[in-house]
Amino acid sequence: MSTVATTDPVLTPGQATRISLRGRLQDALPKIVLAPSFVITLVFVYGFIAWTAYLSFTNSKTFPSYQLTGARAYQRLWRWTFESDPPSSWYTSITNMAIFGFLYVGICLALGLLLAILLDQKIRGEGLLRPIFLYPMALSFIVTGVAWKWFLDPGLGLEQTLHHFGWTSFHFDWIKNKDFVIYTVVIAGVWQASGFVMAMFLAGLRGIDGEIMKAAQIDGASPFQLYRRIVIPLLRPIFLSAFIVLAHMAIKSYDLVVALTSGGPGGSAWLPSNFMYEYTFKRNEMAVGSASAIIMLMTISAIIVPYLYSELKEKAR
Amino acid sequence: MGRFLTTTAAIALALAGAGVSARAADVKEVQMLHWWTSGGEAAALNVLKEDLSKEGFAWKDVPVAGGGGDAAMTALKAMVAAGTYPTASQMLGYTVLDYAEAGVMGDLTATAKKEGWDKSVPAALQKFSVYDGKWVAAPVNVHSVNWLWINKAVMDKIGGSEPKTFDDLIALLDKAKVAGVIPLALGGQNWQEATMFDSIVLSTGGPEFYKKAFNDLDDEALKSDTMKKSFDNLAKIVQYVDPNFSGRDWNLATAMVIKGDALVQVMGDWAKGEFVAAKKTPDTDFLCYRFPGTEGSVVYNSDMFGMFNVPDDRKAAQVALATATLSKSFQSAFNVVKGSVPARTDVPDTDFDACGKKGIADLKAANEGGTLFGSLAQGYGAPPAIANAYKDVVSKFVHGQIKSSDEAVTQLVQAIDDAR
Numbered sequence: 001m002s003t004v005a006t007t008d009p010v011l012t013p014g015q016a017t018r019i020s021l022r023g024r025l026q027d028a029l030p031k032i033v034l035a036p037s038f039v040i041t042l043v044f045v046y047g048f049i050a051w052t053a054y055l056s057f058t059n060s061k062t063f064p065s066y067q068l069t070g071a072r073a074y075q076r077l078w079r080w081t082f083e084s085d086p087p088s089s090w091y092t093s094i095t096n097m098a099i100f101g102f103l104y105v106g107i108c109l110a111l112g113l114l115l116a117i118l119l120d121q122k123i124r125g126e127g128l129l130r131p132i133f134l135y136p137m138a139l140s141f142i143v144t145g146v147a148w149k150w151f152l153d154p155g156l157g158l159e160q161t162l163h164h165f166g167w168t169s170f171h172f173d174w175i176k177n178k179d180f181v182i183y184t185v186v187i188a189g190v191w192q193a194s195g196f197v198m199a200m201f202l203a204g205l206r207g208i209d210g211e212i213m214k215a216a217q218i219d220g221a222s223p224f225q226l227y228r229r230i231v232i233p234l235l236r237p238i239f240l241s242a243f244i245v246l247a248h249m250a251i252k253s254y255d256l257v258v259a260l261t262s263g264g265p266g267g268s269a270w271l272p273s274n275f276m277y278e279y280t281f282k283r284n285e286m287a288v289g290s291a292s293a294i295i296m297l298m299t300i301s302a303i304i305v306p307y308l309y310s311e312l313k314e315k316a317r
Numbered sequence: 318m319g320r321f322l323t324t325t326a327a328i329a330l331a332l333a334g335a336g337v338s339a340r341a342a343d344v345k346e347v348q349m350l351h352w353w354t355s356g357g358e359a360a361a362l363n364v365l366k367e368d369l370s371k372e373g374f375a376w377k378d379v380p381v382a383g384g385g386g387d388a389a390m391t392a393l394k395a396m397v398a399a400g401t402y403p404t405a406s407q408m409l410g411y412t413v414l415d416y417a418e419a420g421v422m423g424d425l426t427a428t429a430k431k432e433g434w435d436k437s438v439p440a441a442l443q444k445f446s447v448y449d450g451k452w453v454a455a456p457v458n459v460h461s462v463n464w465l466w467i468n469k470a471v472m473d474k475i476g477g478s479e480p481k482t483f484d485d486l487i488a489l490l491d492k493a494k495v496a497g498v499i500p501l502a503l504g505g506q507n508w509q510e511a512t513m514f515d516s517i518v519l520s521t522g523g524p525e526f527y528k529k530a531f532n533d534l535d536d537e538a539l540k541s542d543t544m545k546k547s548f549d550n551l552a553k554i555v556q557y558v559d560p561n562f563s564g565r566d567w568n569l570a571t572a573m574v575i576k577g578d579a580l581v582q583v584m585g586d587w588a589k590g591e592f593v594a595a596k597k598t599p600d601t602d603f604l605c606y607r608f609p610g611t612e613g614s615v616v617y618n619s620d621m622f623g624m625f626n627v628p629d630d631r632k633a634a635q636v637a638l639a640t641a642t643l644s645k646s647f648q649s650a651f652n653v654v655k656g657s658v659p660a661r662t663d664v665p666d667t668d669f670d671a672c673g674k675k676g677i678a679d680l681k682a683a684n685e686g687g688t689l690f691g692s693l694a695q696g697y698g699a700p701p702a703i704a705n706a707y708k709d710v711v712s713k714f715v716h717g718q719i720k721s722s723d724e725a726v727t728q729l730v731q732a733i734d735d736a737r
Contacts, residue, residue: 061702062415063398076735086719086728089709155561176505176563178716265505265563266716267709281391283705284415285736 049297052290060286073291089267090292093275096182100271101250103186104193108246109239111190112197117227119198120205130202133195141192145259148188149175178268181261185269188260189253197242204238205231244307251300272296344630347638349622350379350396351407352389361654368641374634379403397421402625404635408454410445410697411704413623417448423624425452428636434643437661439684441691442619454621455642456660458652459680462585462618462692463516463611466571466592467604471498471580480609483520483550490557493580501554502570502579505563507712509570511694513583514551514711520610521547524688527614531693534703534737539730548714548722555715563716574603583608585618585695589672590656598670605672607679615683618695619660699733706732 059069080090087095115133119126136144151157152175162170174180208231216226254273261269270278272292280289347369353362366376379392393406402421416422429435429452438446438456446454465480475496480486490500503509519527522543530538538544559579562570571591573579582588592603599605622642624635641647648659653668658676662684666677683689691697694711696704710729713719719728 062412063394063419086713086724153561173560176561178718262506262564266712266718267507268716268718278705281394282387282701283736284701 052293056287056290056294058287060290062284062286064286073287074295076288077291077295089270089275089278090272092268093270093272096269097251097271099182100186100189100253101247103183104189104250104253105243105246107186107190108194108197109242111194112242113201113232113235115194115198116201116205117231119202130199134199135195136192137196139192141253141255142259144188144192145256148184148191149260152184152187175261176265178265181264181269185253185257185260189250189256193246193249197246200238200242201235204235208234240307240311244304247303248300251296345373345634346375346377347405347634348377348379348403349405349407349638350389350393350403353407358655361651364650365638365641365647368644368647369637372637372641374637379406397625402627404627404631405455405622405624405638407457408621408623410618410621410691410695411700412696413445413454413621414448415700416623416625417453421626422448422451422453423626423632423635425455425624425636425639426450428452428639432640432643434661437663438643439660439662439680439689441617441684441689442660444691445619445697446621452624454623455639457620457622457642458648458655458657459615459617459619459660460585460587460657460695461676461679462512462616462695463519463608463614464584464586464588465604465606465608466574466582466584466588467606468574468577468580469600469602469604471577472604474498475580477580479604479606482609483517486609487553490554490580494557498577499559499573499579500557500581502573502582503555503558503562504565504567504570505558505712505715506566507708508694509567509584510715511708511711512585512692513554514547515616515692515694516583516608516611517550517554518544518547519614519616519690520608521550524614524690527616527690531698532691534699534733536730539733540726544729545722545726548725551711551714552722585692586656586658586672586676588656590654593654593656593670599672605675613679613682613686614688614690615679616690616692617680618692618697620657702736703733706736 054066055064056073057068057071058065059067059072077090080088081094082091084091119129119133123129139147152172154160154171154173154176159170159172175184212230212234213226216230221229252273253271254277257263257269257271257274263269263274273296276289276292276296278289279285279292283289351362353359369376379396389407390412393403393408396403397416397419408416413422434452435443439459442456442459446452446456465486471493475489475492475498477489477492480489493500503513515527515531518531522530522538526538526541526543529535530541530544567584567588568591570579570582571584571588572595574582575592575595575597586605589599589605592599597603622638624639627635643661645659645661645664648661648664649668652659653673656673658669658673658680662677662681664677666674669677680689693699693704693707698704699707707729710719710725710732713728714722714725719725
């Protein structure tokens with residue numbers, strides 16, 4: 001704060017105090033207003049990250065214990081990472097995360113882009129269609145999960161209905177099948193998020209300069225070439241934002257798994273977030289739960305940090 | 318990670334909120350944390366509320382958002398971590414001991430002496446309500462787990478009779494299958510599968526074996542051929558479920574038996590509450606047998622009211638609550654509705670139906686004969702970490718991730734070792 005006073009050496013002493021009081025206030029005001037949220041973020045985000053990291057090296061069970069006992073929790077997780085026959089819960093969680101993350105992000109991006117391109121063809125009723133696709137996003141994962149749970153249940157939903165209509169050979173029991181249950185989570189997740197991705201892409205498409213398109217059309221570009229060579233490359237920033245949004249939604253998908261499958265047959269639909277919650281709060285193995293949380297954090301950092309780095313570097317250029 | 322942080326933040330907020338409400342507490346008020354919110358359970362708790370209000374104590378439910386015991390236990394953990402204890406909380410098995418070990422439980426020994434709990438409460442239950450010589454919890458009821466619930470109409474239709482051995486049961490299930498009824502109603506959630514497996518182990522290995530394996534966690538017993546045979550039997554019985562069983566709630570499975578879509582369910586006696594709520598009568602509409610081969614033994618769990626170390630001015634309310642909880646009139650009134658049996662063995666069985674009378678007699682006999690065992694699936698056999706590891710293995714076996722009994726035994730030993 002002393003910088004205010006020192007930067008203005010030409011003022012007379014009386015003016016200096018008056019202005020520096022006002023100046024100081026002006027200088028400090030943003031800091032004062034930001035301080036509470038800064039402290040809250042510092043404590044409740046970074047403080048608790050540090051606390052979690054600390055707990056993962058203790059032998060905390062039901063309650064936190066502060067006695068360091070080494071990396072036993074990590075050793076267990078490390079062993080479980082490779083215990084594939086029969087799969088340990090942790091192994092199931094991380095393979096599910098890979099399947100779910102890859103398909104969820106990939107399909108949402110592809111489907112969102114396709115919907116956006118189709119909606120961008122100046123069709124009639126766009127104003128009606130847009131919210132129809134977008135509104136699943138307004139539902140919570142719990143609602144999505146329960147609705148799809150009923151729809152996919154072989155004794156209740158789709159299968160039963162088609163049997164009623166006479167198509168008795170129809171068979172769809174993924175939600176009850178340990179090998180396929182994770183794909184039902186993908187289906188429900190994609191249904192919810194692809195409309196939102198569509199909205200992002202649509203906004204991007206509307207922002208593209210029509211002149212470029214016209215020029216390309218005059219040069220004889222087919223619609224396919226137009227999209228492949230010009231439109232999609234121009235949408236690159238949208239891809240990146242959509243990717244970041246989807247990736248973090250994939251990683252924090254906990255409620256969807258619980259509402260849709262309640263963990264799946266024999267825990268086969270678990271994601272790492274389910275593992276973390278189960279071990280920390282239900283199994284009273286707080287150290288293992290904390291260790292898994294730290295591993296999740298490190299995994300996310302491994303993806304996000306290089307991205308942020310490249311973005312910042314680009315800005316600096 | 319994000320999830321964890323929100324949870325922690327939520328806990329912190331809950332701490333703050335609970336702190337405020339607890340400090341504002343009236344000394345003439347009983348603060349109770351519980352998750353008995355279904356119609357029957359709430360009605361049963363009302364009996365206790367009225368008993369207490371007669372003595373001038375008000376009742377205050379500590380709000381627990383979301384159903385199921387997990388949410389309540391998380392809230393309790395937060396309150397205890399903040400040092401603002403409720404008067405009492407509904408708790409199960411090893412949780413009571415965990416909290417007692419953390420030194421937050423109160424001492425009701427004086428009341429217990431005066432009321433003679435030592436003599437009337439079964440010793441197996443005292444293991445969880447007495448810590449270090451001090452009474453820290455008041456048991457409310459005893460549920461037993463090794464029951465078969467059978468639809469009588471279906472039983473008559475297929476011409477079955479009470480199965481006395483495990484093979485009888487398999488033969489009975491076969492009959493149902495031939496008659497085109499779903500033989501076994503099972504909910505494919507890990508605790509339901511493990512609850513059934515509790516009975517199977519007791520039936521296959523006998524009482525001694527059950528105690529050694531599931532209460533003492535004896536390595537030899539866990540590795541033994543008997544355990545392998547138990548898994549074989551589990552594999553046998555699981556063949557009789559319908560293909561849609563995975564993830565089904567227990568009460569939906571009970572409903573299948575009530576409606577006659579299925580013949581039998583293996584479930585704790587809370588299932589009786591569903592039959593009673595559907596206006597069904599024992600022996601005319603449904604039958605209750607002990608799981609074949611477990612007659613004479615009782616695998617139990619029990620709801621307890623854990624009593625916290627409240628300040629002296631709130632002690633009187635706590636003592637009144639504990640006394641009312643273990644009074645014969647409440648024990649009888651509550652358990653008639655809940656489907657369970659009283660936690661003391663000297664309560665008259667006049668108000669109970671046939672299954673309840675049998676349950677009371679069985680409990681008494683098992684208590685005297687030393688064949689009253691904590692259910693591992695229900696958290697009375699071992700601490701939660703081990704119980705959950707056990708449920709994992711059983712569930713993975715039922716759903717085919719673990720393919721053979723040999724492997725299941727290896728996994729069980731490994732998982733229990735890990736969690737120890």
